[in-house]
Amino acid sequence: MLDERKRRVLHALTEDYIQTAEPVGSRNLARKYNLGVSPATIRNEMADLEDEGYLHQPHTSAGRIPSDKGYRYYVDELMARWEPSPAERSAVYREVLAVRRAMEEMVHEAARLLARATQYASVVAAPSLEASIFRRLDLVPLDDLRVVAVVVADPGFVQHRIVEVGRPVSQAQCDQMAARLNRRLFGVRYGDIRRDLLAGIKEEVGHPELYDAVADLLTTGLSDRKSDKVYLEGTLNILNQPEFRDIERARSLLALLEARDILNEVLSVAARGGGTTVIIGHENPVAGLRECSVVSSAYRLGDEVIGVIGVLGPTRMDYSRAVGMVEYVADQLTEALDALMRGH
Amino acid sequence: MLDERKRRVLHALTEDYIQTAEPVGSRNLARKYNLGVSPATIRNEMADLEDEGYLHQPHTSAGRIPSDKGYRYYVDELMARWEPSPAERSAVYREVLAVRRAMEEMVHEAARLLARATQYASVVAAPSLEASIFRRLDLVPLDDLRVVAVVVADPGFVQHRIVEVGRPVSQAQCDQMAARLNRRLFGVRYGDIRRDLLAGIKEEVGHPELYDAVADLLTTGLSDRKSDKVYLEGTLNILNQPEFRDIERARSLLALLEARDILNEVLSVAARGGGTTVIIGHENPVAGLRECSVVSSAYRLGDEVIGVIGVLGPTRMDYSRAVGMVEYVADQLTEALDALMRGH
């Protein structure tokens, strides 16, 4: 749709703006990027690009800034693929792959790394359990009416919950219940646990309330009700961005990010895209994030997508680097989880 | 040391400044608080107070501001005791006492509540395990060389750690080890677990590496090495304070707070004080927090102090309210933990 010269102008302008955060003028553009034409010509092209909605001016007689549509075009058509340097690769390896601990810790570590590497905020949807393999359940009575249920799954996942049972329960009943469930469920994929798999156990152990509570936990409960966990790291990096020099903006954005369920909404949109997704400005479902962009990529366990990892920054984001970095970290994380699952 | 009228001037001035965040002039002081003397007299008193270091002027011909010494005097000698209103009391009850879940969750909830109630940031040292009662240990092999150790203690405490053992270990060995340890340790106070309590077990189970790893975990490891956990809530409240309208200040403070081990240092100083402690400005061991004050109070399990809960705000803090609120929440938390421990 855009001819070659317009593409080059948009390309140069976008990258200049990403770098400097200042509206870009024709003169500057002509000087820094050898486009082979004079500022006047570039001005004409810029006027056209503005008419078509790719650029806009903050005010007459300022340079131009890419619009969301301009960024979108840049991301889809213009930007070069960025690859992490060897140093960056090895940093990822050292800090994510090498950790080799619980799955959630690895994911969390990846989030921290990503924030540091990109200097944006990183947002990560914690891994869903679906694809994990059930290893063991333990039931430890705390007092008459409350029992700690501990679930261990592979790779390296431990979760516990205190469940309340309506009727007093004994240690022996807990042990019995746990033993039966363990026999039945060992090695089962977590997402495959259904009530019918547990048939008979309710009757075998004389404590239906305990059974119900635990069965509920196993089939639905553990997915961590509280707005499916989201890790958020490097939020302070956002304050370095000139667009958030204004304290009020910064405050309202940070406040928004505190509400994890909102982030979760964003990430679920991102996940729907599959692979790597870029959400630019107004494309964001959350109104308060219309001045931000989110670059995210899914990570997997086996062949299943179990979570999403990404970065959040101003729309004036270094998309090339962000996409490259997010993709690389997501891939490495996937690899690391596989290694963890295979046991070593 | 200060005569009555100076005390009244310092009192009024401090509270006015706390409320308005503006340097306080003699005229204002005379008008708002009926001190029974003219502005001129107050000016003389203020000049004296400044000479003695209780006040200072940001610049000639501005009103006065309390110095750290002034705040200290206010806190120690002048301020009235503040008591939470019935509504606030019941909010504390609803959100902390009523939660009745795991110990750590309760403490975390208390932190959130405190931040909301005071509109400062809350900092809380997570409960130490020392005073908890050992309930159960589980060892679940993840693969040949890694074992998940899950410890359950009362009241409502669950912790897990992945331990690496140098030599392949079987499910049976894990079960055996866990069973023996459980028999030996059930009901033992966590802080009393010592190597000698475990004597003999190492030999009984044919896997010394596993024993060493687990024994290490039980005696020292679980205290959560990573800079003894600190909860931090309501950091954004700080941005509402006019002293942090400047983005650079806000940034550097928030960055400082991210480093949990620094906070831990502050809290450990606070804990040394016992009871309720107020750290004002330059009294803070951390240089970057010299423009902040910290009000904190210990919470207990049984008769033992197991953690510290407090708030952090600008030196121009409503000390009266902060002290009252922190104390009340700490007391209620202590009570709630006791109730949890007694089972019900």
Added chain:
DNA sequence: AGTTAGCACTCTCTCGGGACGAGTGCTAAG
């Protein structure tokens, strides 16, 4: 017909100066 130089114009940003206001310290009288 596209490209470019020239130029008038617009708009923001910065800086200096003057008015204003708040508050002080001093002096002298009560």
Added chain:
DNA sequence: CTTAGCACTCGTCCCGAGAGAGTGCTAACT
């Protein structure tokens, strides 16, 4: 010792002018 009066100091707000960056238009050039 207290207080009224007053001159003085400083920071802040509000202009207005000038500089700088960049544009759009027009007319000439290739």
